[in-house]
Ligand SMILES: NC(=O)C1=CN([C@@H]2O[C@H](COP(=O)(O)OP(=O)(O)OC[C@H]3O[C@@H](n4cnc5c(N)ncnc54)[C@H](OP(=O)(O)O)[C@@H]3O)[C@@H](O)[C@H]2O)C=CC1
């Protein structure tokens with residue numbers, strides 16, 4: 001047991017992360033309030049405040065759990081019935097590849113169109129759906145927690161069936177708890193053969209729910225103040241664009257480390273379906289409770305920051321994806337490369353010559369543009385920039401180790417040519 005090399009500090013780390021991420025989703029509800037975020041009562045006595053809040057709130061509500069299950073089922077149905085090409089993923093350790101039906105953009109556009117229709121024809125901001133989502137936010141947090149724990153446990157048990165399915169390297173440790181957390185099976189497709197659960201969860205129900213929660217928060221602001229502030233519009237546009245962009249570039253998700261290398265366990269299940277929609281919508285929830293007016297200069301500044309971040313993020317990711325799928329395309333054919341013994345080449349000029357993860361920098365710059373519109377009245381809305389920096393720093397180290405294993409000494413040569421990890425000249 002002692003000789004196994006664990007990530008995330010092994011089983012104790014898995015336990016701490018599992019409990020903390022769940023608690024954090026609840027804290028987003030109890031700490032963002034109209035009378036301060038966090039409220040003065042929390043600052044003077046945190047434990048008493050939380051004890052009182054918990055004892056006076058009902059956490060569980062069966063209809064909300066049922067509604068989430070219906071929503072999840074609807075996204076599965078949409079993947080099945082909407083058209084989309086069948087695309088092969090990367091070649092796996094067994095020499096084969098899986099096929100993925102790509103129609104995430106159609107799925108999210110269908111859901112957003114249905115919601116737009118309901119809003120237009122059934123009461124605008126007062127449509128029962130928006131009011132329900134706002135009123136039952138705490139119940140939704142519980143529903144997501146319960147659903148994720150159940151799904152992770154089901155996936156763990158399902159992965160114990162006899163072969164020939166592929167297991168993720170990290171998920172075969174001697175600790176069942178750690179394997180449950182990190183994920184045993186690489187590409188589980190239980191029950192429905194067309195449904196690759198990991199890529200489905202990574203791109204569909206959680207990301208779309210994030211935007212639905214943002215709209216619900218916006219509708220709350222409209223109901224309570226009679227208007228929507230410029231800050232709220234901007235955060236909605238930025239985050240909505242980010243999600244639609246990921247759906248438009250759906251094939252790119254098939255080459256991310258989550259899909260190619262990691263198992264599908266509680267970390268990703270919870271990250272995709274609970275953590276992402278609840279914590280990434282903190283900014284709009286705060287703005288719904290505390291409207292902020294930016295004015296023309298503020299608007300232009302955050303537009304510029306988001307534009308810069310998006311440009312770096314999209315241009316660098318697209319350059320690598322194009323290079324990996326069609327290296328003779330004129331847009332990438334002129335770039336300098338390093339031939340590796342593994343057979344594939346590594347870019348050493350263009351975006352990927354500036355730093356080894358310049359795409360992370362672009363994503364992080366965008367993170368600032370999503371938080372700054374909330375002003376400086378609370379540190380809580382800046383949770384995303386801090387968490388995301390930690391996630392990206394850790395992810396860069398994990399990818400670096402994975403590439404070292406993949407490319408051997410060639411990766412050392414590449415590291416000497418492209419010296420910076422994320423931010424050229426700094427890190
Ligand atoms: N909003 C969010 O919460 C999150 C967003 N993201 C975003 O997801 C995007 C994808 O990130 P991620 O999956 O971590 O990794 P990357 O898209 O950065 O891909 C890493 C892989 O790219 C290949 N590669 C590395 N260097 C080169 C090079 N010089 N030339 C060619 N190929 C190279 C390697 O794989 P190989 O050589 O095998 O092709 C490596 O394993 C990022 O933009 C990130 O910001 C990620 C996590 C969370």
Ligand SMILES: CC(C)=CCC[C@@H](C)[C@H]1CC=C2C3=C(CC[C@@]21C)[C@@]1(C)CC[C@H](O)C(C)(C)[C@@H]1CC3
Pocket residue numbers: 021202203242245246253256258267268270271272275276
């Ligand atoms: C603390 C905890 C449980 C963290 C889980 C991390 C997850 C929230 C993220 C891991 C990788 C992700 C990716 C995206 C969203 C966040 C998670 C799930 C992503 C889908 C966002 C949109 C991008 O365009 C992307 C498709 C490149 C990206 C892929 C990785």
